[in-house]
Amino acid sequence: MTDCGCAKAKAELEEYLHRELSIQDDADVAEHIKNCDDCSSEHLVGLALTLKVRQACQEQAPEELLEAVRSRLSNA
Template identity: 40%
Template sequence: MGDCQSLGDCSDERIARLYEYLDGALSVEDLKDVREHLEHCDDCTEEYDLECIIRSVVKRSCQEVAPDTLKTRIMTRISEIRVEVGHG
């Protein structure tokens, strides 16, 4: 397993395995291979770190709940639009 100078030096398959690694979709042997690669490839490590940040932000965003007042305003506006276009 050699060092990579840029993401261009890593195959698309290698990059795809980073996502599988994050998803927990690899065998024990493949997990070891990806971990070893990350120890030697700064660019893949940066890609991995960026994906971790993105996943964290998305997860946090998906846990936020809109206030009931906003939901009510949206539903009211939908009803108004339906009446305006003759569907209500």
């Protein structure tokens, strides 16, 4: 493994968070994040945002709202 540097780690952070990097690139970014406070902080922010988006995407609209939307769509 090699330290890929801040520029590469930050550029590939999104892909790293979603496990979309090659094995080698993933290992390089992980190694860099482990040793760089600035990139580690960005990684933690990215993790928090990813978790919040994932949670928001799982929320369901209340049944009353769904029924009202369906009713308006069928009457349109």
